[in-house]
Amino acid sequence: MNAEQPTAGSIAVLIVDDHPVVREGLSAMLESAPGIRVAGTAGSGEEAVVRAAALEPDVILMDLRMGAMDGATATARILAHSRRPKVVVVTTYEDDADILRAVEAGAAGYLLKGSSRADLIEAVRAAARGETVLSPAVAGRLFRARSQEQPPPLSGRECDVLRLVGRGLTNADIGRELHIGEATVKTHLLRVFKKLDVSDRTAAVLAAIRRGLLD
Structure with a gap:
């Protein structure tokens, strides 16, 4: 056949x-x-x-x-x-x-x-x-x-830092708001940049919002 x-x-x-x-x-x-x-x-x-x-x-x-x-x-x-x-x-x-x-x-x-x-x-x-x-x-x-393929999740503290970045606060302001050192704020932001594959603060906030990471 x-x-x-x-x-x-x-x-x-x-x-x-x-x-x-x-x-x-x-x-x-x-x-x-x-x-x-x-x-x-x-x-x-x-x-x-x-x-x-x-x-x-x-x-x-x-x-x-x-x-x-x-x-x-x-x-x-x-x-x-x-x-x-x-x-x-x-x-x-x-x-x-x-x-x-x-x-x-x-x-x-x-x-x-x-x-x-x-x-x-x-x-x-x-x-x-x-x-x-x-x-x-x-x-x-x-x-x-x-x-x-999926970016690792942000920690609670990293989200806190990013929310304050979204409000326009400087690293020094964020440090005072969260009772942490300015160097620690920078460390958190560097980790956020790496996780979200971005290179600046604005891009990090936008990427986090698109992924639903910030409420």
Whole structure:
């Protein structure tokens, strides 16, 4: 039977990778799995966008690093037009930034190409059920990446100092108001600048307000 002919009740999969041998290998791993059919393949991010619109697959196995349009960009473009397909990134790369970009683009999962056939098949089925698919190692990396992305919280004293900065008080005034030395006020402000990734007092107050850190 032609691989692109529909089968009632089956999970249609689009395989995207710029290496033919990888596309063939993934296809072979899935073809014998009950309830799964390979609807088609694509060799680039651009082709993936076109084929996803034409085939309307249930699940897309997406390579991450490909030519002009990478997997994260292709994922974002596909999902901007249709929320139906669930995208599972399958790649050799496990860099924290790569994982975060893929998930932020809307990917439902992230697997390494070294995953077993059983893991791949289960990932396709889980994604089709609407579940998030992350191997334990990748889940840990994603957690770390998201933790690094969020600025550390300000302490109560740092918030007190920043509120007074927002009122236009000088370091000396803030010190008298909080009964601490002026040098201590400067230390608190330097820590605030580092946590909020800013370089001056005004930017610190604005950044804290945007993040809801000041009431």
